[in-house]
Amino acid sequence: MEGNRVEMSQIRKGPWKAEEDEVLINHVKKYGPRDWSSIRSKGLLRRTGKSCRLRWVNKLRPNLKNGCKFTGEEERVVIELQAQFGNKWAKIATYLPGRTDNDVKNFWSSRQKRLARILQNSGTPSSSSSSSSRSLKVKKEIPGFHDVPVMEAPKLSSSMEELSYSKEQSCSSSYLDNSQTTIKVEQFTDLVNPKLYTDANIAQVELMSRGKTPYAEAQSQVFFPQIPQPQAYLTLSLESQDLLAKFEDPYFSQMFAPMDVPELEGGNLNVEQPFLEPVTSSEFGAKDETDNPMTPDAFFDDFPADMFDQMEPLPKPSE
DNA sequence: AAGTCAAGCAACCGCATCTGC
DNA sequence: CGCAGATGCGGTTGCTTGACT
DSSP states (O other): OHHHHHHHHSOOOSSOOHHHHHHHHHHHHHHOSOOHHHHHHTTSOSSOHHHHHHHIIIIISTTOOTTOOOOHHHHHHHHHHHHHHOSOHHHHHTTSTTOOHHHHHHHHHHHHHHHHHHHHHHHOTTOTTTTHHHHHHHHHHSTTOOOOOOOOOOOOOSSOEEEEEEOOOOOTTOOOOOOEEEEEESOGGGGGOGGGOOHHHHHHHHHHHTTOOHHHHHHTTOSOTTSOOOOOOOOOOOOOHHHHHGGGSTTGGGGGTTSOOTTTTSSSSOOOTTSSSOOOTTTTTOTTOTTSOOOHHHHHHTSOTTTTTSOOOOOOTTO
8 A cells, every 4th residue: 555655654653553563572582682773774663763762671681570569668768779879760670580671760750749849848837728639638648648747757756666567469470589678767857868868768758748647548458558668777867967968979878778677688789689780771671581691582481472461570589 | 322531552752871983 | 984774772752540529
């Protein structure tokens, strides 16, 4: 058809169709994850090479944790690596098996937005009338939450607030088996640096900003049930704003190395496997073939024929 | 049931870097 | 060495979905 030729010369944008995915997968099977531009020059797809590469990296590549929420542990790693490397999402993603730079970037972006909203709320106690929609969201995030007056971000007493709650396993590939998570907070004012917030911390700040203690909330079993909580045991005791300023120092996160994280054996980048070592690009999708050189054929040799239909859970590091 | 709003996600865009000629 | 194309990366946008009124 005359129109087909015209169509093939046009660049297609937007969501990918299953047929396009299939073409792309077949191309990678044949030639490996490269020569993206040739996909279009050969007339296989009306997509740019960049678009093809992005689709493969973000959605089609094997062993991706698509549709899987970030676990508390992954969140913690992102937080620490972001503090160390900055917005080097591709680099950070190499420490998170099955996660892409886009995943990490989106996760961080969402988290930043949430933090901004929380901090804005806690910082503007008199703006309750203008923040009705925001308090609405709080209810959404914390089922069972009851309206309480918005307060200044309060300080806890020096006594430790401690809470434990069950961790929800959201991914079959989770490496973490711990069923309990403990968080200790010495001074809530220590949590002013967004980089150190985990989702659990965020929830705490939300609650505290409204006059509820995390402990009280935990008692009522309504603590972020949909988000797997971090294996964090947070004992911050910053002394001053000067100290806080050091958070901008990429090495300052190492100050938290001795942070009590029993499950992690250290709070900085010396996190337990699988986060100990970055995952190289060649390891993605070829996790079981560490002995094989990375050739286009070897890349797929060990995969079952239906590998793209069912993603296997990542093996535990000990296996 | 319909409308509103925000979160999450997929994909695009522009720039930087790499690589081959 | 310089150039052009390919690839990688980070920022941004727009769509979808779900919670809520």
